[in-house]
Amino acid sequence: MTAPEIVVSRCPSCAARYLPRDGPCPKCGATAAEPCPLPARGTVLAATELASPVAGWTAPHPLVLVEMAQSVRVLCVGSRPAPAPGTEVEVARDGDGYRCSAVGAAGPGVRGEGEFPAVGAAGRPFEPPR
Ligand SMILES: [Zn+2]
Structure with missing residues (x-):
């Protein structure tokens, strides 16, 4: 059994991690985001x-x-x-x-x-x- 995870968003431009949401990265404004699982x-x-x-x-x-x-x-x-x-x-x-x-x-x-x-x-x- 794998440990539970939640998936947040990771900005490929500045590496900021944030809760998934509509709109750009809250840190740098980049529009791309990729899923990032966290414990x-x-x-x-x-x-x-x-x-x-x-x-x-x-x-x-x-x-x-x-x-x-x-x-x-x-x-x-x-x-x-x-x-x-x-x-x-x-x-x-x-x-x-x-x-x-x-x-x-x-x-x-x-x-x-x-x-x-x-x-x-x-x-x-x-x-x-x-
Ligand atoms: Zn960013």
């Missing part, structure tokens, strides 16, 4: 909950900013309670967006209360990703 694991940079999200979203709506390999950052829908910064998570594509779950959990798409260690409960200080 699906990342580190939580920050997490929050929207108490009054837009219509159609459940409230509270947990959001998690995850740093992946090669400095790609992904804003994901998470689960409650919010994961602590520094927590390792697995990211998966979910429709037009992304979801994350704690490593070792049932996997993205199957989430429940208490899946992440609560903020401050990790027992270790935040270490920025390398």
